[in-house]
Amino acid sequence: MSEVDRNPDMLVAYVAGVDMAALELKEDPKQEMEVLKNSPRGALAVMFIDTDTLKPVWAGVAVGNVKVDRSPGDSKKRLQYAVSEMFRSLPLK
Numbered sequence: 001m002s003e004v005d006r007n008p009d010m011l012v013a014y015v016a017g018v019d020m021a022a023l024e025l026k027e028d029p030k031q032e033m034e035v036l037k038n039s040p041r042g043a044l045a046v047m048f049i050d051t052d053t054l055k056p057v058w059a060g061v062a063v064g065n066v067k068v069d070r071s072p073g074d075s076k077k078r079l080q081y082a083v084s085e086m087f088r089s090l091p092l093k
Contacts (some may be wrong), residue, residue: 062085
């Protein structure tokens with residue numbers, strides 16, 4: 001694939017988001033039960049659209065926990081891994 005200025009075969013649509021207020025049930029050993037705890041989540045969705053039919057030809061999604069205590073370098077590596085895994089399902093013909 002390559003980027004072009006005009007007459008593309010495909011369009012790329014994407015959306016990314018982070019929910020820092022997301023909650024999740026987690027086991028609390030002190031209380032010996034599940035409790036709601038903050039569990040920030042992030043997601044990226046990408047779709048390739050055929051310009052002739054305007055129908056999607058491929059879509060991928062990556063979802064994961066956001067760790068606020070990670071270093072920027074670790075966060076970047078984790079994001080690169082998630083995106084690489086998402087694009088592994090892309091047929092290369």
